Amino acid sequence: MDKGNSGDTIGDMKWKENVQSIARFLAPLIFTTLSFYVRFKDIGKNDYVVWDEAHFGKFGSYYLRHEFYHDVHPPLGKMLIALTEWLAGFDGQFDFDSNNAYPDSVNYTRIRQLNAVFGALCSPVAYFTCLNMKFSIWTTYLITLMVTLEHSFIVLSKFILLDSMLLFFTMTTFGCMVKLYTLRGKSFTRTWSLWMLLTGVSIGCVCSVKWVGLFITIVVGLFTISELYEMHCKGEKKKLKHWLIRIIDLIIIPFLIYLFCFKIHFTLLYKSGTGDGSTNTLFQINLENNKIENGPRDIVFGSNVTIRSHGLSPNLLHSHVQSYPEGSQQKQVTGYGFADTNNMWEIKFPRESYPKPANNGRPIKLTDKAVIRLGHINTACNLHSHEISSHVSRGNFEVSGYGSEVVGDSKDNWVIEIVEQLGSSNPNFPKEDSDVVHPVSTFFRLRHQDLGCYLTSTGFSYPAWGFKQSEIVCKYSWSHRDKSTWWNVEEHWNENLQISPDYVPPKSKFWTDFILINFAMASSNNALVPDGDKYDNLATKAWEWPILHTGLRMCAWTNNMTKYYLLGSPFNTWLSTISLFVFPFITLNLLISWKRQRINLSSHQVWLFAIQGVFPFIAWMTHYLPFATMGRVTYVHHYVPALYFAMLVFGFVVEFSLRRSNRWLRQIIYNILFFGCIYIYLLFSPLCQGMTGSAAKYFKLQWFKSWDIVL
Incomplete structure (x- = not known):
């Protein structure tokens, strides 16, 4: 009797274990199937461009057309959208204008379905x-x-x-962290090493979709610190190894994934596009079909130029007829990224107190330490600074458009300081004079002759009265490596000089492009104010x-x-x-x-x-x-x-x-x-x-x- 009961008990236990095993297999399958069903159901019912599809569908089309664009988010999510568009047979020729109907040539239903996969997979991730x-x-x-x-x-x-991708990678990052919790005490095993690596990969992916991914990264960081602190309290002997593995897997690998996404981003977008204005001159001029004109190689007094900043907002020096509402109430000077006649300046001789050099009627080249005056062509004012506080940043001086050819003073004068010269990518092009300012390849600073401060793009934006354009100030800078004070001539016009057709601009540096585009993203994010x-x-x-x-x-x-x-x-x-x-x-x-x-x-x-x-x-x-x-x-x-x-x-x-x-x-x-x-x-x-x-x-x-x- 007892023996039979014992056998029944063992049989019942085995039966329950089998039922539980089947349930553990079927449950995530059922939830995942249901998740796919409710997300795919009637997904193509609305055949118009819905809400932010106008942005992200369009960004995907830019990858297919290889046209450079600028956005506030990192590129991974948008490249995945481009992949779904390519898999759906989209050729990139639809602009995704808001509330416009999709043409028959765009399989928008398939594109949406491929994106919905990320949302559907959130259910099994939550389950496990x-x-x-x-x-x-x-x-x-x-x-x-x-x-x-x-x-x-x-x-x-x-x-x-992007929201489903962001949620999916946020959930996988937290899920990987939780899996590491279950592997406490099994450090350095293959399973533990794999999940540590997957955690880092998830962090890299979520941060490469949106910067919101940094929030879950903070949580993983707190979990990691808690683990390391406990090991320290217990006198763990392999603390250094624990630190190194976590630094590699949770910091270096995510950063490399983030970096690699931008490498792919720049590689795919090799043509000029809507985002050119957010980048520096070297990056733009190396894009196919760029709008930058090839001008004479030596800049001289009397030349017309546009000047671009190397700062956090790599915009063109700009002015317009509107005045500052406070301060000097003189003409506004801003940074503006796009082609506009208000970006054009003339290189002029300084005020009469500084004698004009004589050169027997020949053009006088712009050289290192030359004193110049920048005249704004459209308003006829001079680039000017004075001891009036800047309007957004603190501790700097206002830069304005002031006076005319007749009206003005020595505060219109600026001193050129050349900081770097780059050679042509054409090895047969003659080496240029390093003391002369050349368009594109010469990086210089503009020091105010009276105040000693430097013309600077701060990375901040003016309020609505300044059209949310970039703030330009004059600030004291103690290092010539301060890129916010660096400038270069982007375009150069002078009818008396010849153009050099053999000149090939230098290649831009990936690291510089990476840093600048991320600062541009941050600046754009900061500008998203009500x-x-x-x-x-x-x-x-x-x-x-x-x-x-x-x-x-x-x-x-x-x-x-x-x-x-x-x-x-x-x-x-x-x-x-x-x-x-x-x-x-x-x-x-x-x-x-x-x-x-x-x-x-x-x-x-x-x-x-x-x-x-x-x-x-x-x-x-x-x-x-x-x-x-x-x-x-x-x-x-x-x-x-x-x-x-x-x-x-x-x-x-x-x-x-x-x-x-x-x-x-x-x-x-x-x-x-x-x-x-x-x-x-x-x-x-x-x-x-x-x-x-x-x-x-x-x-x-x-x-x-x-x-x-x-x-």
Whole structure:
């Protein structure tokens, strides 16, 4: 009898193990299939360019046409979009103008589907991440279901955007970090080394899609510091090896991936395009079909020139008829990246107090230490500086357009200081005089003769009164290597001089191009501030996102248009937001109980609590708080990565709250949560699957007046 019971017990255990194994295999397969279904469903129903497809679809087409462009985001995501466009047979000849219908020649449905793969794969990543976090199988199912049926994740997956890629790589980075947690104590094994490498690869990818990837990088950094600190406390003997591997895998490899993405970016975009103005002269002049004219090689007094900065905003020296609203109220001098007659200056002799050199009527070359006056051709003013504070940066002097050929003073005079000369790429071209200023290849500084400060592009932008163009100042600089004070002549016109047809400009340096394009990206990001003179009905504040104060209309809202509304699932968002307030109280209660010795927490328990609750909570803060504090314009989709981590916190709160409940109560609560998640998805599914006909049909979904679903 006992023997038979024992056999039945062993058989039951084996049967349960088999069922669990089958469930562990089928569950991620079912979730992944469901995830693909809801994201691919009717993905081509709206055959117009929707929302930011106007940007990212267009950027993809630039790669196919090999035309250089400029954007605020790194290139990986846009190159992946270009790959999907190429795989879909797109030839790059459609411009993706907003709200325009896709022509028959563009297989936009296939392009969207290929991009939706990233969104669909978020579900299995969430599933395995939760398992590695040691959540129970029911919490794992719950979080995975929330990710699978999250309305904002679904609708962003349906279009040609970066958000699904960003979310996917954010989740893989966190998932790799969690996998490393499960491998604690197995350092330097092949499995541990592989996942350490994959963590670095994920960091490199997420940072190469958007700089938002730096937020999850901070979380991985805190996890790594915690691990290294614990090893230090335990007297780990191989600390140096641990440090080296982490430096290589988590810092160097991500940086190399980021660098390599730009190398591919520059290689693919070898033709002149819309982004030329964001780069330096050497980069532009090496692009095919560039607009820079080949001028005479020696610049002389009387020549007309354009002058480009080497600073953080490599723009052309520019002026116009508008004046500064404060300060001297003289003509504005700015940096402007694009071709414009207001970029043209004439090289003139200095004021009469400095005698004009005599050269028997022959042109006088511009040489090192020459004193010049720069006359703006359109306004007839002189480039001028004085002891008046600059308008954006602090501690510098204003640079303005002042006077005329008759009116002016010695503060119109500038001294040329040559800092570097580059040779021609044509080895047969004669070596040029290193003391003479040449277009393109001579880098110089302009020192104000009276004040001793240097003409500088600060990298900041003027407000709307300065048309958000780059700030130009005169600043004191103590190093000739200060690139913000470097300039070069880009174009040169002089009818009395001959052009050298054999001259071939020097090649630009990848490292210089890489640094400048990243500074240009940062400058463009900083310029994305709300415009007080314009109302942006799509912009929202960060405080609105966790409470679903409002959503975002992603397309035209007419009856004949399939409409999409970007709004998070009320179930997922509101419950996860509540959990964000509950979690600190759970943490505080545990700390008090531990301090009063009511509980004894082992190292394993502390790490488990950290990986299940603390790190997701920190990840939510790193992905949310920066948007709450930054001055740039923000939108609903910026909350997407933070929402994922809020869901993880919610999963922890549920599991922690039910840890002492009996099995039946836990099962009932989980079933209620499963039902709620599915019901809310089905109720609000038209928002992400497309609303047809009159928006008034969906009035029942407009729970609040701030939800502008109905006109």
